[in-house]
Amino acid sequence: MVLRSIEATIEKDGTVRLHKKVRLPASRRAILTILDEPAVVAETALLSEPALAEDWNRPEEDEAWAYLQPGK
Numbered sequence: 001m002v003l004r005s006i007e008a009t010i011e012k013d014g015t016v017r018l019h020k021k022v023r024l025p026a027s028r029r030a031i032l033t034i035l036d037e038p039a040v041v042a043e044t045a046l047l048s049e050p051a052l053a054e055d056w057n058r059p060e061e062d063e064a065w066a067y068l069q070p071g072k
Helices: 044-055 061-068
Strands: 008-010 015-018
Touching: none
Parallel strands: none
Antiparallel strands: 008 015
């Protein structure tokens, strides 16, 4: 299963407006989390996520941090 987070705005009337178009092969269920107040996320943080993921999602990183994961 692959989970994706998609930024959206929910209007007062409950209308959900996605910030970007989403293409799916078929209908999908979704879980919507409503934040208490509008959040402003720095664009640089969003842009750096893929680059950081490349570095963090490596076996060497998992091994280095394994001591913090009980049961592993």
